[in-house]
Amino acid sequence: MKLDILSIGDELLIGQTLNTNAHWLSKELNLIGFQIRQHTTVSDEEIAIISALNEALGNSDVVIITGGLGPTKDDLTLNILTKYFGGKLIMNEDVYQDIEKMVTGRGYEMNELNRQQALVPDNAKVLRNKNGTAPGTWFEKDGKIVVSMPGVPYEMKAMTSNTVIPWLKEKIELPVIVHKMIYTQGIPESQLAEKLEDWENNLPNTIKLAYLPSPGRVKLRLSSIGNNRQEIEATINKEIEKVKTIIGKNIFSLTEDELQVVIGDLLRKENATLSTAESCTGGYIAHLITQVSGASDYFKGAVVSYANETKIESLGVNADDINQYGAVSKQIVEQMAIGVRTKLNTNYSIATSGVAGPSGGTDEKPVGTVWIAVASEDGVVSKTFQFGKDRAINIERSAIAALGMLRSLIIQ
């Protein structure tokens, strides 16, 4: 079943906004069995939108459109689509109430532009938007489906997952595609590939393997397509068991849970608590941990000790040791971990201190040098890493490495 993705917006064509929507949609829709034929990005102009839509409908069964649905004048998509399919815009009471609730909830009054957003085509089904004011729409004609959604990524993603995918599955018979993920940490892609080479060469040819690297992690995806889900799953599971015997200790999840979720589950099982003391990661580890709903069950808090003064006064780090060893050192990061564990009275703690860059590096401690410590009632363990030159990636890699060390400490 072929599918086209059509992105609308001048901001994409002038290179201001990166088109992450087409990428995310491709992944999600490919996962449920669609063959993505083409991505097309056009400007907010009627002639461009109609020409692209004709092209897409001439070649695919389903067309997913994002963008051009805001309340402002440069957003034309809904009008164009409604006309294209021979309908007209009418007021929708449910959508009006959705918008009113959102606008007044934010402390504003409904204005004319908000009211206009409650106008929806009389020839389409409406996709309610829980995260924004522009609804989506679902047109059908001659056995083909055209879906239009807002371009704001989080609105589009929620609408796709909650409504569009379930409706597509109901409407269209798709082949069974099974994807299973193996999340690994603490081993670079090239090392992983080398260790898995023999296994990979002997994979059944019905199974496709992909390496999906991100800072500090590599995710392996095993995919297979067919008609019988049980059979496919059994074949893939057999291969996953083989992978476990080769790189078991690097695997932290077979359920697509990120490290912070896995750690949350482990802590909850032990009825244990956690705190962090962060210098180079600047609160990012605490942010990852508190992304997980219910983190307050085990996370008591963090001290982001960016200044040495804060390390000394809020964590009890020894000032002389900072002078002697420098803030980026085994001695200091261990004192930070012990300090926050004592101060916040938790079972476990994490501490980081490093040179995130791009400035601040020295010959002895170049940009990318990071010390990480994890502490428990049994004492403190620390390790040094040498990452790269990019500040954002160094922060991310430090956080993932720290969570990986904590996980090892908890399960040991």
Place this chain on the structure above:
Amino acid sequence: MKLDILSIGDELLIGQTLNTNAHWLSKELNLIGFQIRQHTTVSDEEIAIISALNEALGNSDVVIITGGLGPTKDDLTLNILTKYFGGKLIMNEDVYQDIEKMVTGRGYEMNELNRQQALVPDNAKVLRNKNGTAPGTWFEKDGKIVVSMPGVPYEMKAMTSNTVIPWLKEKIELPVIVHKMIYTQGIPESQLAEKLEDWENNLPNTIKLAYLPSPGRVKLRLSSIGNNRQEIEATINKEIEKVKTIIGKNIFSLTEDELQVVIGDLLRKENATLSTAESCTGGYIAHLITQVSGASDYFKGAVVSYANETKIESLGVNADDINQYGAVSKQIVEQMAIGVRTKLNTNYSIATSGVAGPSGGTDEKPVGTVWIAVASEDGVVSKTFQFGKDRAINIERSAIAALGMLRSLIIQ
């Protein structure tokens, strides 16, 4: 002058690789005066490539193609293009030497696949590749230009900057394009549009306006095209001055700097310091602030007080008040802001306390209720917000709102 960007590769269509090439090329080529008409992404299949190329050449003067030039069987682009323009592949001695130098430099010997990469069309100019083995090619026909480059981003970028852009400038007389951004905060898109309606209606028709929303912020983009950069900039700047008189207090940047960068500059100018006390934002504000290189000049640290116990012990919040008012309250968030400012000895501080969700809401304080306080030597200011149901978005909006309040406090 219209230009199409054509990306070739299955990895883009299954959502495995994000198409950063089209984004980067758009930015670079728009800056030198091209109007990017369309991005198209197709698979490594002859019929798809030819159909997309026909479409692009039918509408644009220049087509830039990336991808499909690797040494393996699934890479067909060069053969297809050579045939499309009626030529044939011939051995190119310079390219052969480029490839040989690269391959042997990496410690390998030339193999058959490498030799084949030295075959180039006899009807195109060759673009040498200093960073990889696949050369680029430049076809011209009926006054139109088609450029084909490798899909590997750093190879493509070097080839574009070093050869393609200079050649395009030589060949084509291009207009001047100017884009200017207005970053706003604290006002939703529809309200902003209402306030700006009269101004928008009176905009010179040479200027295009776009609204680009993200959680808690709306960015306005004014674009214009012409021949005289000074004139265009003067026209746009005049309009920006008008916008400033209408929504001045919501504008935080005219230089494309995010709030954390703007605040960093303000603090550095005042020689002032900052700390944060975060409950519902869980360290995310500290993370945003420390994303900025050099933040250690003004950011001393944060206390993420997720547990009430941490609020009491690390920030000096009154335990009885927590019992009486609840942790999500004016009283507590103000005590947190004052507490962290005193504790970490900073000029300014930020505090947040709210129900990020999805659980934890009550009738009185539903999910999305957030209290934010900012403190300085003049005292403490607090405000309550009612955001939505999505945890990640509530965290983001709380952080942006808090940074907005801090900015207002600093500049008042």
